[in-house]
Amino acid sequence: MKLPHTRPALPAVALGLLLVLVPSACSSGSSSAGSAAEQPSSGEPSPLLGDGPAAGPGTPAALDEDLFSVESPWNVAVEDAPVDPDSAALLDQSLLRTLEGPDGVVNERAVANVYLDVREGGPTVVAGGVPTVLTCRQDRCGDGTGELTVPVPDDVDPDPLQDGRFTVLDPATRTGYDLWRARREDDGTISYYFLRRWDLDGPGFSRPYVEGARGSGLPLFAGLVRPDELTSCRIDHALALSVPGPAAGSFVQPASSTDGDNTGVAVPEGARLRLRPDFLAEAPVDPVTGSTLPFDAAQRDRADCIVTALQRYGAFVVGRADVPTLHVQSAAGDADDEATGLTGDELLSLGLDDFEVLDLDGLTRYPYPDPTDPTDPTDPTDPTEDDR
Secondary structure (H helix, E strand, C coil), X not given: CCCCCCCCCCCHHHCCCCCEEEECCCCCCCCCCCCHHHCCCCCCCCCCECCCCCCCCCCCCCECCCCCCCCCHHHCCCCCCCECCCHHHHHHHCCEEEEEECCEEEEEECCCECEECCCCCCXXXXXXXXXXXXXXXXXXXXXXCCCEEEEECCCCCCCHHHCCCEEEEECCCCEEEEEECCEECCCCCEEECEEEEEECCCCCCCCCCCCCCCCCCCCCCCCCECHXXXXXXXXXXXXXXXXXXXXXXXXXXXCCCCCCCECCCCCCECCEEEECCCCCCCCCECCCCCCECCCCHHHHHHHHXXXXXXXXXXXXXXXXXXXXXXXXXXXXXXXXXXXXXXXXXXXXXXXHHHEEEECCCCCCCEECCCCCCCCCCCCCCCCCCCCC
């Protein structure tokens, strides 16, 4: 079975950037039909969905309060947490992407500027709608056993260009469903390759070696910058960040797996980064042309809101991306920019080296794949896969 992974494409502003090629020496636990019961025990519930109308055309799901329990690491502030002594070296190594080139494996140094995945589209998150059948196209489907009926807007479809990453939140059961390679079928059902079920009052992560719709095993919808948060300028949770070269072969919790491929001493998935307290967002500069990009007062306000959250709550490394990427909730349909007011360039003055890796000492480094599991979860062959 192919495992899900997160690898947003390079944003348009950086397509012309020549990356430094560095020759390199030369790479992911077991799939589990896990459920909410497999997640660590949760603390006190916290409200999630308001009583407003269901998501409509071009409208993201309205998330009125924090996701997950108040004790969830997503909801704990870390302004005073200690910094790892190797923070700078870990971040520098994490800018190296491992690629197969014509002359073998190479390390490619990515641009350090941080992008918001508005153009490429973050996970689509929906809530409310009409009863819709979800069904798996494989034999091994994560939590997707048999047919499942959940409310989904009938005018919102998974985007195949984004690996069909699609999240359905069901306020009636307080459950979230992350889908990977989802698509709308002609009969109105939604099929998928993988599904992970989440308790919306739970901790927001799984026990080690439970796979998710992200390479790190973490929820697709956790840590997203949400339109309502930018409107209120209040982001009270950690954000989700992908980096070019997360460490291969191990992860730390709250991650429960990894798609890291960097064989050097890099940041592992599940590690938490925090923005240095003295950082101030400045007008973004195109790293290709060197020209200053538009940055009006509204854009500055939105950038400042995100910066404040990164300084207070930080961001978890949730996967790989061509460049450092903060994940933004995608609007349903084609309303991404209108919903968030973001262009994706607002934080180009922020580099990965402006972050600090919080102390990894005392965190268990789980080897990956699980050395006690005889199966190979990275085996890309699966006779039940009927398309790509």
